[in-house]
Amino acid sequence: MSLSARNQLQAKITELKTGAVNSLVVASLKGGEIVKATVTVDSQNELDLKVGKEVVYIFKASSIIVAKGDNKLKLSATNQIKGKVAEVKLGAVNAEIDIEIAGGDKLSAIITNESAKNLALKAGDEVVAVIKASQIIIGA
Structure with a gap:
């Protein structure tokens, strides 16, 4: 799938904090920067997000x-x-x-x-x- 969002960074999840509605996903980029994203708990479960998983951070x-x-x-x-x-x-x-x-x-x-x-x-x-x-x- 192609996306119009140019910013697509490979990241590795280093920490997850699950709340009642949203989760904080903490991940490390290639250069070692820590970048945090918030997603719903439903999205966390659907994507099977867990520490160590490789993901892509996408933003406009x-x-x-x-x-x-x-x-x-x-x-x-x-x-x-x-x-x-x-x-x-x-x-x-x-x-x-x-x-x-x-x-x-x-x-x-x-x-x-x-x-x-x-x-x-x-x-x-x-x-x-x-x-x-x-x-x-x-x-x-």
Whole structure:
């Protein structure tokens, strides 16, 4: 199956926390980053998610917030992945920001041109990709 979501990261489940309705799925990427996703308990059971299982974390480019700078922001979004800008492509309204992260994985973020200009993003800049756990779909 082909998907329109460009961000598809191979991950290995390292921890599961099952609640009454939702489960927190903690997984490690190739580069060692820890990324968390929330799914329903029904989805956890249907996908037979368990520690050690290889899965794919899927999320849209528009689900990524790009942060730049030395400020230590405290955010409710648990996934904050460090990387370097590989390319900035300005469009008519939005910009696509390609980010290389540890382990060779790449992320694509879509932000407004205004935000890209305000951050003065260019290739080589160190950034943080912020993704809410609820924005991640798990494929197994």
